[in-house]
Amino acid sequence: MWAGWRCSWAASAAATGWVYDPLFLTPVFGPGHPEQPRRLQAILAAMDHSGLPARLRNLAPRADVDHALRLVHTEAHIAAIRAGYGEAIDALARMGVGGALAAVDAVAGGAVRNAFVCSRPPGHHARNTGREEGFCFFNNVAIAARHAQRESGLRRVLIVDWDYHHGDGTESFFYEDPGVLYFSTHDWHAYPGTGDPARRGAGAGAGYNINVPLPCGATDTDIVTAFERYLLPAADAFRPELVLVSAGFDSRADDLLGCLGVSDEGFVRLTRMVMAIADRHCSGRLVSVLEGGYNPRGLASAVVAHVRTLTEGQAGN
Numbered sequence: 001m002w003a004g005w006r007c008s009w010a011a012s013a014a015a016t017g018w019v020y021d022p023l024f025l026t027p028v029f030g031p032g033h034p035e036q037p038r039r040l041q042a043i044l045a046a047m048d049h050s051g052l053p054a055r056l057r058n059l060a061p062r063a064d065v066d067h068a069l070r071l072v073h074t075e076a077h078i079a080a081i082r083a084g085y086g087e088a089i090d091a092l093a094r095m096g097v098g099g100a101l102a103a104v105d106a107v108a109g110g111a112v113r114n115a116f117v118c119s120r121p122p123g124h125h126a127r128n129t130g131r132e133e134g135f136c137f138f139n140n141v142a143i144a145a146r147h148a149q150r151e152s153g154l155r156r157v158l159i160v161d162w163d164y165h166h167g168d169g170t171e172s173f174f175y176e177d178p179g180v181l182y183f184s185t186h187d188w189h190a191y192p193g194t195g196d197p198a199r200r201g202a203g204a205g206a207g208y209n210i211n212v213p214l215p216c217g218a219t220d221t222d223i224v225t226a227f228e229r230y231l232l233p234a235a236d237a238f239r240p241e242l243v244l245v246s247a248g249f250d251s252r253a254d255d256l257l258g259c260l261g262v263s264d265e266g267f268v269r270l271t272r273m274v275m276a277i278a279d280r281h282c283s284g285r286l287v288s289v290l291e292g293g294y295n296p297r298g299l300a301s302a303v304v305a306h307v308r309t310l311t312e313g314q315a316g317n
């Protein structure tokens with residue numbers, strides 16, 4: 001009886017959470033824009049085909065996001081998004097925040113070991129400008145980090161951002177904060193033009209912001225080497241209590257907006273590296289949130305590879 005209880009507990013704790021809601025299919029931009037609901041439709045079709053959903057724990061986004069929004073965004077920004085873009089887009093953007101919160105709650109509470117949030121649009125460019133920035137309205141990952149610190153007492157949060165673009169919004173929120181280590185690989189010649197490696201944080205946050213630009217055509221080896229050289233030592237010194245991933249797959253080969261050449265196998269290797277960090281320092285606690293990725297077929301293939309790796313529970317090899 002005791003052994004059985006232990007087994008079922010272990011199986012539960014080893015589970016991977018999956019956050020999705022049909023509201024995530026709400027269109028935001030007009031026809032011809034790369035940020036479209038078909039991005040997620042392609043992921044859902046590929047996930048069904050993969051057989052992975054049976055191994056995942058479905059998590060519903062949290063509905064109550066008002067308090068968490070204000071951990072990062074100003075009243076003026078929150079009001080301007082609703083006034084400027086309307087109720088449907090505001091509800092969509094809030095649902096993305098609720099998805100990230102639900103994933104953090106489940107991982108911090110031990111209901112699952114790690115989780116993937118399959119939401120759109122992305123969030124890492126969102127700041128407090130009162131308007132959409134780079135397809136982003138609210139900064140899901142930044143809000144998740146603050147929520148984890150305030151609600152779950154996880155003081156040190158590592159954010160790993162492998163999107164093709166630099167997460168200027170995320171960097172700005174934590175630039176002087178030693179409680180959040182922000183690590184980003186990106187093409188700094190692309191939108192939004194930030195991501196200079198000389199920007200390493202300021203004040204108490206000096207050294208806690210790591211930008212690693214990659215050139216067009218960068219391969220799996222290039223991005224894995226960047227992680228090994230710059231992320232691993234910093235993460236081991238930082239000892240995160242939670243790992244968040246800004247999982248953008250516009251860094252994949254054949255993306256419509258990106259020019260890097262990362263393959264699905266490359267994302268598997270990156271996933272294993274961030275899982276190994278989480279295993280070493282925080283019992284595997286990791287939440288991955290979808291950011292970019294604008295070739296629907298490539299995005300879907302990369303997400304399946306990423307989520308399958310999250311379910312492995314064999315990090316570090």
Ligand SMILES: [Zn+2]
Pocket residue numbers: 163164165248250291292293
């Ligand atoms: Zn991007």
